[in-house]
Amino acid sequence: MTAFELLCAAIMLVGLVGVIVQVLPGTLLVLAGVLLWATETQTGVAWLVLAVAVVAVALAWVGKYVLAGRGLKRAAVPNRTLVVGGALGVVGFFLLPVVGLPLLFVLGVYLAEQLRLRDRRKAWASTKAAIRATGVTILVELAGAMVAVGAWVLAVLLT
Structure with a gap:
């Protein structure tokens, strides 16, 4: 593997972490790594990848919005x-780096639903649905x- 391919791999790895952590534009970084490699390689396989x-x-x-929206x-x-959950999550990210985002997202969703529904159990049920939907979006985006990345790895190994 060349130094250039290692650079592309590093960009994609950061992208994969970004998909999971939801702080960086993960899939865009993965695409940037593949695009960088394809434009440098300029082969039919590279363009196919x-x-x-x-x-x-x-x-x-598309899938993450459809599935999350359905749930x-x-x-x-x-x-x-x-x-509300997203706004508090952003604030939480800056107040408590990394852990503040999910904690205040959940708190924001719960508080918004508590105000709307005036019932703790229903608010918590809505909060769990929002957490599940967020998990689904992360899994679909990660897939x-x-x-x-798998297509890129296969192409690098075979060429």
Whole structure:
């Protein structure tokens, strides 16, 4: 493996971590690594890998919104609840780096649902649905990113 391929791999690895941690634009970094490699390599295989990566990430982006939206709709969690959770999560990220984001996201969703529903059990049920939906989005996005990275790894190993 060349130094250039190691650089591309490092970019993709940071992207995969970004998908899981949800602080960095993970799939965009994975695509950037594949794009960098494809534009430098300029072979038919490289362009095919780039196409596979773009399709996999695009399908993951669409899939995560469809699946998460379905779960949230089923649980009757409104979008404004997620906005409150997201806003508090961002604040939490800066107050308590790394752990503040998920903690204050959950707290924000719970508080918004508690104010809306005026029932702790229903608010907690909505919060769990939002957490599940967030988990689904991470898994679907990670699957798309892994397909992109897997196609790249296969191409590098075979060439």
